[in-house]
Amino acid sequence: MNVLEARGLGKRFGSVRAVEGFDLVVREGETCALLGPSGCGKTTALRLVAGLERPDEGLVRIRDRVVAGPGAWVPPEARRVGLVFQDWALFPHLDVRANVAFGLDGDRRGRVEELLELVHLDGLADRMPHELSGGQQQRVAVARALAPQPDLLLLDEPFSNLDAQLRAAVRTEIRELLRATGTTAVLVTHDREEALSVPDRVAVMLEGRVVQVGTPFEVYAAPADGRVARLLGEANLLPGRARGGRVRFALGEVEGSLPDGPCEVLVRPEALRATPDADGEARVDDVAFYGHDQLLRCAIDGATLEVRLAGPHPELGPGARVRIELVGPAVPLPARA
Amino acid sequence: MSVALDVARRADAHRHPAVPVGVAVAALLVLGLVALPPVYLVIRGLALDPERWDLVLRRRSLDLAWNTLALAAVVTAGATVLGLAAAWLAVRTDLPARRLWATLFALPLVFPSYVGTFAILAFAGPRGILQRWLEPLGVERLPDLASLPGAALVLTLFTYPYVYLVAAAGLRGLDPSWEEAARTLGRGRWETFRRVTLPLLRPSVSGGALLVALYVLHDFGAVSLLRYPTFTQAIFLAYRGTIDRAAAAVLSLLLLAMAVLVVVAERRARGRRARYHRAGRGTDRPPRLVLLGRWRWPALAASGALVALALALPAGMLVHLLLRGLAEGVPLNLTLGAVGGSALVASLGAVATVLAALPVAVVAVRGGPRLARMADGVAWLGYALPGLVVALAFVFLTARLPPLYQSLPLVVAAYVVLFLPQAVEPLRGALLRLDPRLEEAGRTLGRTRGQVLRRVVVPAVLRPALAGAALVCLTAMKELPATMLLRPTGFETLATRVWTSASAGLYSRAAVPALLLVVVACVPLWALAGRLGVREGG
CATH class of the missing domain: 3.40.50.300 (P-loop containing nucleotide triphosphate hydrolases)
Incomplete structure (x- = not known):
C-alpha cells in the first residue's frame, strides 16, 4: 500500500x-x-x-x-506526519522527557521511557537539550518524531x-x-x-x-x-557514438539501445584498472589516497580518466606511465541535452 | 547574555592582565556612590526608635503597600497582555499596514508619565473636555481616574511598549522550526503558541515586564497627578509635610525593598536551565504569516483603539491645549531659563554618568570574578532605585552641608546613580566584543601601551560611549523627582515647569514645555527601535 x-x-x-x-x-x-x-x-x-x-x-x-x-x-x-528537522529543533525550554512526550497525550506518556530506551538514551531523560552531545540531540529528535506513531x-x-x-x-x-x-x-x-x-x-x-x-x-x-x-559517485563520462544497438567509445564497444548518433558512456572509476607500463598511453597526474583505496587522475589523449584501485599502490605516483583497461561495466547514456 | 558573559569571562580570566589599580579604585568609588542612598537609608532606619517605626508602619503603610503593589501587579499584567498581543499582530499576522502599526505601537513611550497623565486628565478628568461634551447628555460624573482601575489604565497605556518592544524583537528572532516541530507533532496553532512560543519568549518578555513593574513602583508624576495614593506620593507628602523626616525615610526604605524584591524575583523566575540562543544554524527563514481572514477587521479596530488611546489622544490633547492657551492668551511658559536648565543639567549628567560608567564597565568585563559580579550587581541596583528615594537620601545626607545641599553637583550625582546602567550596558557590550588579542596584536606590532589604548581601545569604545551619553542625556531631561528635590532654588528645567503647572491644574501652561519634552524623547526611542529591529530594512 x-x-x-x-x-x-x-x-x-x-x-x-x-x-x-x-x-x-x-x-x-x-x-x-x-x-x-x-x-x-x-x-x-x-x-x-x-x-x-x-x-x-x-x-x-x-x-x-x-x-x-x-x-x-x-x-x-x-x-x-513526523518531521526530524535539519537542526533538530529540540525545544530548549523542555528537558529530554518533555521533548519526547510533546506529541503524546495523557495516557500514552508511558511510551517515553520505551522510546528513550529504543534510541539508547535511557538515563538522560532529565537533561536539557543543550546538555547533550550532537548525536544525542539527534536521537532525541528522532524519538520525539516517532512518539506519536x-x-x-x-x-x-x-x-x-x-x-x-x-x-x-x-x-x-x-x-x-x-x-x-x-x-x-x-x-x-x-x-x-x-x-x-x-x-x-x-x-x-x-x-x-x-x-x-x-x-x-x-x-x-x-x-x-x-x-x-x-550525483551518485565519481564518474568518467566518455563521448560515444551509437549505431544499430551498439555503442563505440574510446575504451571499446558495448551494447546499448540508444537512437543512432552521439551519446555518452559512463565508466565508474572502479571499472578501470591501471597497471604500470613504461609504454602506456596514460600518465598519472594526481593521486588521492584514502587508505582502503586510491583515486588516480590520469591523462590520456588530452582527456582525463579517474581510476580507483583497491589497496595501497605506492608505485603509482604522479608522473608514472600506466596502461588503462576496462574491467567493469560501461553504461551508455543519452547525450547531454 | 549572562551565559555568554560567564563563558567569556572564564575563558579570558587567566589571559588578562589585572585591571589597573586606578581603574579598580575609580570603579569602587562609583559603586560606593550608587550604594550610598540605600545604605544611608538602612542605617537611618535602624537608628530609628522602634516606637516610631510602629507609628509609621501602623498608620497608612499597609494601605499604601496594597495600593502600590496592586497597581504594579495590574499594570504589569495589563502591559504584558497588551504588549504581547500588539507584538504578535505586528510581527506574525497579515494585519494591513503592519509595518506602520509596528512603529505606532512603540510610540507611546515618548510620553513621560506625568506628561501623558496630565494630557489624559485634561481630556477625561474632572472638568475635562469629555465631561463637558457629555454634560448636555445628562452625564454628571465620569468614572474617577483617581482609583485603581483609572490609574492602572493610564499607566498601562504608557508602559505596554516596554513589553511590546522586547516581545516583537523576540518574535522576529525566534527560529520558526520550533513552532513547525510542534505542529508536526500534532499540536494546533493555539497550543503551539502556549506551549512553545510563549515559553521561548519568556526571558525577554519577563525582562520587559520587570521594567514595567519598576516603572510603576518608581512613578511619582502620574500617581501624584491622578491623586492615587502610593508609596512615592506618601513619601513626597511626608517629606514636604513634616519637619521630622523619619517617616519619609522609613517609607523610602520600604519602597526600595519592594523594588529590590521585584528585581530578584524576576531574575529567579527567568529560569536558568534553558539556553535559548542557537548560534548560526539553519537558514534565516522568516516565519509564515498567520492569515487573519475575517478577524482582520476586529484586529484593525483593536489596534486603532490602542493607538488612539495611548498615542493620538495625549498628543492631540497637548496640541489642543497649546492652541487653546494661545487663543486665550496664556503665556507660553517657555523661558530660556527652563530650556537652558534642562540642557545644562542633562548634558552634565550625561558626561558624568559616562565617565563613571567607564571604570565600572572595564571592571565588569575584565576584572576578577568577584569584582565583576559586584560591578554587575551594583549597576543593577541602579535600576531598582526609585528617583524619589535617591533624591531624599541625598537631601538628608547633605542637609548639613550647605555648599552641596540643593546644588547642581548633587543633581548630577543623583543622575549618575539612577542612569549608570544605561551607560554601562553599551560600554560593556563594546568591551566584550573587543578581543584582548587585538591589543596583544597591537603590542607585537611594536606599539606601546599608550598607543594601543589610543588607536585600538578608544575607537572601539567611543561610539558606544556617545550612544550611552545620548541616552542618559535624554532620559535625564525627563527625570522629575530627583531634579525637583535636589535643584538649587530658582533653577528651572522643562520637567519642573511641566510639573509645577500640571500639578496646579494649569494644563494649558504645561503644554509647551511638555511638547518639547516629547519631541526630545522621540530621539532615543528611534535609536532604540533600530537596535531592537522594530524598524525593518532601514
Whole structure:
C-alpha cells in the first residue's frame, strides 16, 4: 500500500520555482531517500508533504486521504506526519522527557521511557537539550518524531550537523531503528553515501522534480543520465557514438539501445584498472589516497580518466606511465541535452 | 547574555592582565556612590526608635503597600497582555499596514508619565473636555481616574511598549522550526503558541515586564497627578509635610525593598536551565504569516483603539491645549531659563554618568570574578532605585552641608546613580566584543601601551560611549523627582515647569514645555527601535 503519493506538486517563492512537477510514491514500511544537490527543492518538497507549505499545484495523498490539493487542505497537526528537522529543533525550554512526550497525550506518556530506551538514551531523560552531545540531540529528535506513531516520518538532512566520525555510526543506528519499528520514512539528503547506504529506494531530484527512482544499486549502476551519474559517485563520462544497438567509445564497444548518433558512456572509476607500463598511453597526474583505496587522475589523449584501485599502490605516483583497461561495466547514456 | 558573559569571562580570566589599580579604585568609588542612598537609608532606619517605626508602619503603610503593589501587579499584567498581543499582530499576522502599526505601537513611550497623565486628565478628568461634551447628555460624573482601575489604565497605556518592544524583537528572532516541530507533532496553532512560543519568549518578555513593574513602583508624576495614593506620593507628602523626616525615610526604605524584591524575583523566575540562543544554524527563514481572514477587521479596530488611546489622544490633547492657551492668551511658559536648565543639567549628567560608567564597565568585563559580579550587581541596583528615594537620601545626607545641599553637583550625582546602567550596558557590550588579542596584536606590532589604548581601545569604545551619553542625556531631561528635590532654588528645567503647572491644574501652561519634552524623547526611542529591529530594512 502507498503511504505517500505526491502528484505534480509545484511551489513557487516569488519568481523562483522551488518545486515543479514533483512526483513521488513511497510504499508501506520502506525508507526512501530523496537525493539532490543543494537548492534543488528537496527541503521544500518535504515541507509540502508535512503541511508546512501549501502547494501552488498538484496533490499530496497520505494513505487514503488527500491532505493537500485542489480544494483539500489538512493542517500539519492533523496529518500524522513526523518531521526530524535539519537542526533538530529540540525545544530548549523542555528537558529530554518533555521533548519526547510533546506529541503524546495523557495516557500514552508511558511510551517515553520505551522510546528513550529504543534510541539508547535511557538515563538522560532529565537533561536539557543543550546538555547533550550532537548525536544525542539527534536521537532525541528522532524519538520525539516517532512518539506519536506517525504514518510517515520525514527526515531533513538529519546527519548533516554531525561530524564525519559520528555520522556513520548514527546512520547505521537510524537505519536499524526505522526497520525495527517498521516506519515508513523519507530521508532528504545531498550526501551520496547516505543516499546509497540507508534507504530501500532512492529518488534523485534535480531542479525541482524527481528524475529517477530505483534501488540504490539500480540508480548507481544505471543512472538516467550523466547528471544523475555524477550525483551518485565519481564518474568518467566518455563521448560515444551509437549505431544499430551498439555503442563505440574510446575504451571499446558495448551494447546499448540508444537512437543512432552521439551519446555518452559512463565508466565508474572502479571499472578501470591501471597497471604500470613504461609504454602506456596514460600518465598519472594526481593521486588521492584514502587508505582502503586510491583515486588516480590520469591523462590520456588530452582527456582525463579517474581510476580507483583497491589497496595501497605506492608505485603509482604522479608522473608514472600506466596502461588503462576496462574491467567493469560501461553504461551508455543519452547525450547531454 | 549572562551565559555568554560567564563563558567569556572564564575563558579570558587567566589571559588578562589585572585591571589597573586606578581603574579598580575609580570603579569602587562609583559603586560606593550608587550604594550610598540605600545604605544611608538602612542605617537611618535602624537608628530609628522602634516606637516610631510602629507609628509609621501602623498608620497608612499597609494601605499604601496594597495600593502600590496592586497597581504594579495590574499594570504589569495589563502591559504584558497588551504588549504581547500588539507584538504578535505586528510581527506574525497579515494585519494591513503592519509595518506602520509596528512603529505606532512603540510610540507611546515618548510620553513621560506625568506628561501623558496630565494630557489624559485634561481630556477625561474632572472638568475635562469629555465631561463637558457629555454634560448636555445628562452625564454628571465620569468614572474617577483617581482609583485603581483609572490609574492602572493610564499607566498601562504608557508602559505596554516596554513589553511590546522586547516581545516583537523576540518574535522576529525566534527560529520558526520550533513552532513547525510542534505542529508536526500534532499540536494546533493555539497550543503551539502556549506551549512553545510563549515559553521561548519568556526571558525577554519577563525582562520587559520587570521594567514595567519598576516603572510603576518608581512613578511619582502620574500617581501624584491622578491623586492615587502610593508609596512615592506618601513619601513626597511626608517629606514636604513634616519637619521630622523619619517617616519619609522609613517609607523610602520600604519602597526600595519592594523594588529590590521585584528585581530578584524576576531574575529567579527567568529560569536558568534553558539556553535559548542557537548560534548560526539553519537558514534565516522568516516565519509564515498567520492569515487573519475575517478577524482582520476586529484586529484593525483593536489596534486603532490602542493607538488612539495611548498615542493620538495625549498628543492631540497637548496640541489642543497649546492652541487653546494661545487663543486665550496664556503665556507660553517657555523661558530660556527652563530650556537652558534642562540642557545644562542633562548634558552634565550625561558626561558624568559616562565617565563613571567607564571604570565600572572595564571592571565588569575584565576584572576578577568577584569584582565583576559586584560591578554587575551594583549597576543593577541602579535600576531598582526609585528617583524619589535617591533624591531624599541625598537631601538628608547633605542637609548639613550647605555648599552641596540643593546644588547642581548633587543633581548630577543623583543622575549618575539612577542612569549608570544605561551607560554601562553599551560600554560593556563594546568591551566584550573587543578581543584582548587585538591589543596583544597591537603590542607585537611594536606599539606601546599608550598607543594601543589610543588607536585600538578608544575607537572601539567611543561610539558606544556617545550612544550611552545620548541616552542618559535624554532620559535625564525627563527625570522629575530627583531634579525637583535636589535643584538649587530658582533653577528651572522643562520637567519642573511641566510639573509645577500640571500639578496646579494649569494644563494649558504645561503644554509647551511638555511638547518639547516629547519631541526630545522621540530621539532615543528611534535609536532604540533600530537596535531592537522594530524598524525593518532601514
